[in-house]
Amino acid sequence: MLSYLASGSWVSGEEIASKLGVSRAAVWKQVQALRTKGYQIQSSTNKGYRLGANQDVLDPEMILKGLETDFVGKDLRYFREVSSTNEAAREIAANCENGTVVLAEVQTKGRGRLSRPWHSPTGGIWISIVLKPEIPLAQAYRINMAVSVAIARAMLRLYGIKAGIKWPNDLLVNDRKLCGILMEVSAETDRLEYAVVGIGINANVDENSFPSDWNATSLSREMGSQVSRTKLIQTLLMEIEKAYKQMGELDTYLDWRDRSVTLGRHVRVTSSDGDLEGQAVYLSEDGALGIELAGEHGEIRRVVAGDCVHLRALLS
Ligand code: BT5
Numbered sequence: 001m002l003s004y005l006a007s008g009s010w011v012s013g014e015e016i017a018s019k020l021g022v023s024r025a026a027v028w029k030q031v032q033a034l035r036t037k038g039y040q041i042q043s044s045t046n047k048g049y050r051l052g053a054n055q056d057v058l059d060p061e062m063i064l065k066g067l068e069t070d071f072v073g074k075d076l077r078y079f080r081e082v083s084s085t086n087e088a089a090r091e092i093a094a095n096c097e098n099g100t101v102v103l104a105e106v107q108t109k110g111r112g113r114l115s116r117p118w119h120s121p122t123g124g125i126w127i128s129i130v131l132k133p134e135i136p137l138a139q140a141y142r143i144n145m146a147v148s149v150a151i152a153r154a155m156l157r158l159y160g161i162k163a164g165i166k167w168p169n170d171l172l173v174n175d176r177k178l179c180g181i182l183m184e185v186s187a188e189t190d191r192l193e194y195a196v197v198g199i200g201i202n203a204n205v206d207e208n209s210f211p212s213d214w215n216a217t218s219l220s221r222e223m224g225s226q227v228s229r230t231k232l233i234q235t236l237l238m239e240i241e242k243a244y245k246q247m248g249e250l251d252t253y254l255d256w257r258d259r260s261v262t263l264g265r266h267v268r269v270t271s272s273d274g275d276l277e278g279q280a281v282y283l284s285e286d287g288a289l290g291i292e293l294a295g296e297h298g299e300i301r302r303v304v305a306g307d308c309v310h311l312r313a314l315l316s
Contacts, residue, residue: 001030002059005041005051012048056123056204056226058105066234072099072129072241073233083109086182086198089128093186093194098132101237110200113182114307123204123220125229129197129240133247137187141287141304143195144169144183145256146243151179151199152259154239158232159223164261167280167289167308172261175310176217178202199236203229250285257283262308267291271306 004016013024020027031041031049040052051057060078067073075097082088082104089102104127107120120126131143148169155161155171155178163171163178171179182198202218204226210216219227246252257263260283268277269291281300282290288304 001027001034002039002051002057003062003065005049006057006059006062008051008053008055010044010047010050015048056229058103058229060103062230063103063233066230067237068234069099069237069241071097072244073101073237075100077102079104081106081108083107084111084198085126085128086111086184086196089130089196089198090184090186093130093196096130098130099241100130102128102130103233111182111198112180118180118182118200119210120200121205121209123206124218125199125201125203125233125236127199127233127236129199129237131195131197131244133192133195133244135192135248137185137190137192139248140183140185140192140195142247142252143197143244144181145287146247146252147183147197147199147240148181149252149256149259150239150243151181151201151236153243153255154232154235157239158235159219159227161219161222163259165256165259166310167260167262167267167283168287168305173217173222175261176207176215178217178219178222201232201236203227203232253285262289262310266294266311268309268311269303269306271303273301273303276301276303277311 110118
């Protein structure tokens, strides 16, 4: 139904009814159901139905229609509302195909890392992808690297936005957080069984409704108008598939490093070794960050995982 209205032009009830093979009364019922879901649909006795202006529709059928991938997103599970797409994906991960995607309009319990909350109102992209590369668990960082590079490439390709990668895997635009990634893995002995990669992108959300100290941004803010989430998801999944196929290659690492906005910055990293403060001096091929500790005569520490805060140069 939504795909018939998505063009934004008037479509007669009769035409929709005949295409869907249902009665006009059934079409009217579906229009009512969509309205209760929040879609603005205009109706006119002569012209039929039309989707209100600036309606960014998230419809799995439309996404699949223009999806040019071999396997990522071919199995697409859509929820109007779900606790967390990562939770939903983990429930099916052991038995689903590589590249299966879970997508939701709203998450009621979206999660960040370390069980931090992730705000997921309508208008964003809240998506989890089940990936099953045949790699040892110790190489799981390659998935993170490939996915963050893929998201940055999609932003550049679609909007000309240069999103920087903040170690380990936030995407920032002018120092504001546009996207977060939460990867959860399952392994048998040391072989990766599957990874669930959760991606949250503030597409058409009002970041002003978030606490200001989150320093968040959205694509609608950066672009000055709403973006098509359908197009973004299609491009994102395509770039993720491409990067997946090149996972572990030198080019992926170099691209990831080139897009880093952490390298060279003064940072504080909280890791299992405690808090480390200093200058980020290298990013290695295995995803680790090198920090030259402040006031330690050039001692450089390597951190493989942790939480990173960019400090202002003045504080260092
Ligand atoms: C992340 O965690 O950045 C990973 C976020 C992953 C979200 C996706 S959405 C689809 C999938 N399903 C899920 O349940 N999760 C994944 P972290 O680095 O821990 O950042 C969390 C912090 O970011 C919070 O403590 C807030 O300060 C801030 N935050 C929360 N919601 C935000 C939003 N929508 N935009 C920007 N910042 C936000």
